[in-house]
Amino acid sequence: MSTPPSSFSSSQRKPATRIRSTAEFAKYVGLARTTVSRVLNDQPGLKEATVTKVKQAMEETGFTPNAYALHLKGKKTATVGICMENLLTPPAVRKLARLQQKLKERGFSSLIEVLTPGTSKEVCRHFLSLRVDAIVFVGHFIEEEIAARVNEFNSQSTPHVVIDQLGIPGANSVALDRVKGMKIVIEHLIALGHTRFGLLGLSGSTRSIIDRLSGIESALTEHGLSKSESILTHDSKFIRKNDFDYGRALASAFSCAKNPPTAYVALNDEIAIGALHGFQDAGFKVPSDISIVGFNNQDICLMPKPVLTSVDQGIEETVDAAVNLLLDQIDRPSIKPRTKMIEPILIERGSCARRKK
Amino acid sequence: MSTPPSSFSSSQRKPATRIRSTAEFAKYVGLARTTVSRVLNDQPGLKEATVTKVKQAMEETGFTPNAYALHLKGKKTATVGICMENLLTPPAVRKLARLQQKLKERGFSSLIEVLTPGTSKEVCRHFLSLRVDAIVFVGHFIEEEIAARVNEFNSQSTPHVVIDQLGIPGANSVALDRVKGMKIVIEHLIALGHTRFGLLGLSGSTRSIIDRLSGIESALTEHGLSKSESILTHDSKFIRKNDFDYGRALASAFSCAKNPPTAYVALNDEIAIGALHGFQDAGFKVPSDISIVGFNNQDICLMPKPVLTSVDQGIEETVDAAVNLLLDQIDRPSIKPRTKMIEPILIERGSCARRKK
DNA sequence: CTGAAAGCGCTTACAG
DNA sequence: CTGAAAGCGCTTACAG
DSSP, X not given: OOOOOGGGXXXXXXXXXXXXXXXXXXXXXXXXXXXXXXXXXXXXXXXXXXXXHHHHHXXXXXXXOOHHHHHHTTOOOOEEEEEESOSSSHHHHHHHHHHHHHHHHTTOEEEEEEOOTTOHHHHHHHHHHTTXXXXXXXXXXXXXXXXXXXXXXXXXXXXXXXXXXXXXXXXXXXXXXXXXXXXXXXXXXXXXTOOOEEEESOOSOSHHHHHHHHHHXXXXXXXXXXXXXXXXXXXXXXXXXXXXXXXXXXXXXXHHXXXXXXXXXXXXXXXXXXXXXHHHHTTOOTTTTOEEEEEEOOGGGGSSSSOOEEEEOOHXXXXXXXXXXXXXXXXXXXXXXXXXXXXXXXXXXXXXXXXXX | OOOOOGGGTXXXXXXXXXXXXHHHHXXXXXXXXXXXXXXXXXXXXXXXXXXXXXHHHHHHHTOOOOHHHHHHTTOOOOEEEEEESOSSSHHHHHHHHHXXXXXXXXXXXXXXXXXXXXXXXXXXXXXXXXXXXXXXXXSOOOXXXXXXXXXXXXXXXXXXXXXXXXXXXXXXXXXXXXXXXXXXXXXXXXXXTOOOEEEESOOSOSHHHHHHHHHHHHHXXXXXXXXXXXXXXXXXGSOOOOSXXXXXXHHHHHHHSSSOOSEEEESSHHHHHHHHHHHHHTTOOXXXXXXXXXXXXXXXXXXXXXXXXXXXXXXXXXXHHHHHHHHHHHHOTTOOOOEEEEOOEEEOOSSOOOOOO
């Protein structure tokens, strides 16, 4: 372990009088508030001795100037409010982690809230009362709700960016091109000779699902396959849960049916892996009998045997683009709303193979 | 989908003049700042019509009072600073999610930063300049560094709690009883007839590892087993990575050795699952030939076949205890530092069985 | 090189 | 029931 930096020192000093304002602190040092303020802000033209004296007194007392008063004087808060759909799924968390890191690099602190339906107005008000410099949404929310917030942001010129959710009018947004994401999956499978596809968890009427289904259809159409004959689903038989067990359940439903598809496309990696195990339990070999593709390219893709082919979201690229959109708005308040699409990348691993004759 | 709540309304109003202070706002409404302030704070004794007029103007303008000025008047910030070791491992994230939720329920906002070695002083200063009501650490940090921060907190009566890291003098802390966590694992395996144990990733000199090893030893001693004969490890052969692949590598190292142990205890679930697959690849049957126990009881325990026995950290209990410690300190600034230990629970699944004769 | 005064956006006695 | 004035903790011209 390397030598501890200097921030470890002074740990054993005695309890100091708690100083709460520059006024008290200035009295403690024996200087005027003005002078103290200048030292705290690293302004030039101060006597060496004065600077030393003040800095030492700061160490002694642990005094920290009140950032709130500072902001009152017109200083930016350098704070960004982040609204998360959830903090439990790995992709969401990776986005948050990256976002927090990138914002920090640019000097911004992150305020984080998890949104439940109907709370966005209250949460954004709270963020605005804290005078955040920008607001970020990460995930999928009720469309009308976010649209209303974005409208408010635009009428107040509040910098913002919506990550992952398309279709919000007037919003600055960054999102994965999910249409393309599914298209490349189906094209990959078609190239391997597959013509009939089982969908795992890909049902519903959210924008995200609709986009993904339309990507599938467009690939099928381009290769002269009909949707009705090429696509099978069993989602309607279960309550969708998006986890391993759900994937297993779907796999067993497909296994029992006669003439099951040879290729499967999943909503996410969890379902894909559950299904992979389900098919293996039912006696199918993956990938020789059955090919499976996941979505999100999470760490767990490396866990099953064979390792799972999956679509990578480009989380880093997404977040970095979002941060850029944000900074552009902060720099130029009059800039027009923009949408940036991120290209998905198919990560080929061991779970897909050429269809057996 | 249910009817959208009222927060969706007024989304189409025209861009309003941006009002930034109660002064401007009061002028806009045609009342004195005092009166406006009273409405904003729901104070009694106001004319019905006045209240309506102000509230309506707030909707029209989107005006939000500046929380910073408010705090200057002595109001608590109702903000907590959270220092995370990382935002990438599922247990850390689950703690953060729970913490954020529980704090929110109590009316506190969460400021979140990821700490890298040596940055704690700067980060805490920043939090204190934002006048957070408390500071929380989640994870394992350099001991001297956290100790220094805790010392500062105590000399300033700053409410704080350290989650997961024991051994910080004077700290309020909550942590899993890792000694006991390992003890119950070994006792479980001994009860199944195992006498020789392979350790997977359990090496190093962090407090957390030392505690876990001491739990193992204490269980062995109590059952008359000697440490040197009962414990095997291959960690020194690899660079530890705490992931699936590392578990696989360890499994193959154990498989090649003559007379390998029949029971394995892992640092975490990832390593355990990697090893489980590694042993299966090498021709061992789990659990009939080999028993494996993970740690953390993450979702992925349900993924392998057989499903993985693991130790549950009691994350909810941990975080809830931490929040209580925090609130106690906020209510009673003079309260003595306390440490709360959380009892681990062994979740028995399919990866352990009685040792074959 | 240092200090006294004004002002940022609020709330809270104190008047009316 | 409503309003004018003081003050919270800072910084920034403006003096000296």
